[in-house]
Amino acid sequence: MDATLKFLINVGQLKDRKRRGWIANQVPNCETTASHIFRTAIFAWILGKKKNLNINKLLKMSLVHDICEVYAPDETPYDPLLPANFESIKDKKKTEEILNKWPKLSLAQKKRRAELKYKREEKSLRRLLKGTPVAFQKEIMDLWQDFEKGYSKEGRFAKQIDKAENFLQGMEYWQKYGKIKRDLWIRWAKEIFDEPIIIDFIKTIEKDITTKKK
Amino acid sequence: MIEEKFYLTKQGLEKIEKEYKELLLLKQEKIHSETPVVFHSEELDTEFVAFKEDIELIEARTADLEYVLKHYEIIEPPTGQNKETVQLGAKVLVDVAGETDELILVGTLEANPIEGKISNESPVGRALLGKKVGDIVQLSSPVVVSYKIKKVSY
Numbered sequence: 127m128d129a130t131l132k133f134l135i136n137v138g139q140l141k142d143r144k145r146r147g148w149i150a151n152q153v154p155n156c157e158t159t160a161s162h163i164f165r166t167a168i169f170a171w172i173l174g175k176k177k178n179l180n181i182n183k184l185l186k187m188s189l190v191h192d193i194c195e196v197y198a199p200d201e202t203p204y205d206p207l208l209p210a211n212f213e214s215i216k217d218k219k220k221t222e223e224i225l226n227k228w229p230k231l232s233l234a235q236k237k238r239r240a241e242l243k244y245k246r247e248e249k250s251l252r253r254l255l256k257g258t259p260v261a262f263q264k265e266i267m268d269l270w271q272d273f274e275k276g277y278s279k280e281g282r283f284a285k286q287i288d289k290a291e292n293f294l295q296g297m298e299y300w301q302k303y304g305k306i307k308r309d310l311w312i313r314w315a316k317e318i319f320d321e322p323i324i325i326d327f328i329k330t331i332e333k334d335i336t337t338k339k340k
Numbered sequence: 341m342i343e344e345k346f347y348l349t350k351q352g353l354e355k356i357e358k359e360y361k362e363l364l365l366l367k368q369e370k371i372h373s374e375t376p377v378v379f380h381s382e383e384l385d386t387e388f389v390a391f392k393e394d395i396e397l398i399e400a401r402t403a404d405l406e407y408v409l410k411h412y413e414i415i416e417p418p419t420g421q422n423k424e425t426v427q428l429g430a431k432v433l434v435d436v437a438g439e440t441d442e443l444i445l446v447g448t449l450e451a452n453p454i455e456g457k458i459s460n461e462s463p464v465g466r467a468l469l470g471k472k473v474g475d476i477v478q479l480s481s482p483v484v485v486s487y488k489i490k491k492v493s494y
Contacts, residue, residue, distance in 0.1 A: 203454075228441060230439060233455070233456045264394070265393070268397055277404060278404050279404075308483070309483045313485045316464045316479050317463075
């Protein structure tokens with residue numbers, strides 16, 4: 127099969143790939159990885175304009191940031207603690223108990239987890255890109271590494287937008303289904319965002335969504 | 341205009357300096373050994389376009405690093421009484437809602453929450469700065485989050 131066609135078919139799998147974090151939280155009919163990518167790109171575009179960033183780079187980065195999930199797991203902060211089959215009825219109660227608390231890991235465990243995640247995702251991305259035009263492969267790898275390592279202003283911004291989209295989705299699910307642990311998410315947001323434009327937007331989400339349950 | 345300042349740990353600075361030197365070398369090597377011969381228009385020659393893109397990427401990254409290297413301030417471990425307070429570079433043990441957690445306070449360039457490295461410009465980072473063991477910091481929003489500082493080390 128033509129390598130570009132194969133790549134597109136593989137990437138297309140993300141349109142049906144439900145995000146594991148929401149499954150663990152038992153969110154009904156939850157979003158897919160492609161849905162998350164779509165709104166991350168729009169989010170990056172609209173807020174990136176305010177910061178006068180390179181929108182072309184930001185959009186491409188947002189589009190590729192999670193495509194490694196074709197072959198790598200969509201990891202959540204709770205992964206090292208969750209039972210292997212958290213989707214099974216047998217492990218549902220245990221999963222709920224774990225998700226009710228902050229994911230407690232030592233600094234060494236956090237570091238190790240981050241390193242392993244990076245390695246797994248890099249390997250997956252190389253596998254996914256195999257056979258596509260060399261210049262395309264290189265561009266995607268550079269964008270992904272920039273996103274992961276925060277080499278440029280766009281890389282650091284896109285990384286936070288990714289989390290901000292996740293936060294918005296989580297709070298929408300909290301509002302709609304109440305399945306999400308809102309207080310833990312709000313604490314998480316206070317630790318991870320340091321970009322003033324994004325911090326301001328998080329406050330808007332908190333004001334308009336996290337106080338009003340449907 | 342406020343000049344941007346990047347707070348770096350000694351290790352963070354070494355990493356950036358190393359990468360900067362390696363990129364300069366890489367650029368030189370590429371220019372001397374890989375510059376493709378252009379047989380027709382530069383815009384049409386794919387090998388030349390790929391080469392040009394590589395060089396542009398290296399230049400963009402070295403420019404970013406040069407900017408950081410001109411505007412950094414090294415995080416020095418505090419001395420005297422300051423050792424007991426949360427400053428940049430501090431490893432902080434906190435208690436939040438009865439659960440303990442460990443975090444390291446760093447500058448925005450080295451922040452990586454997945455590794456427990458929290459930016460000094462995040463709401464939690466800002467609130468913890470200057471505080472000491474026993475202090476409780478509260479962050480208010482729809483939910484009040486309280487951090488009790490249990491231990492500070494460098």
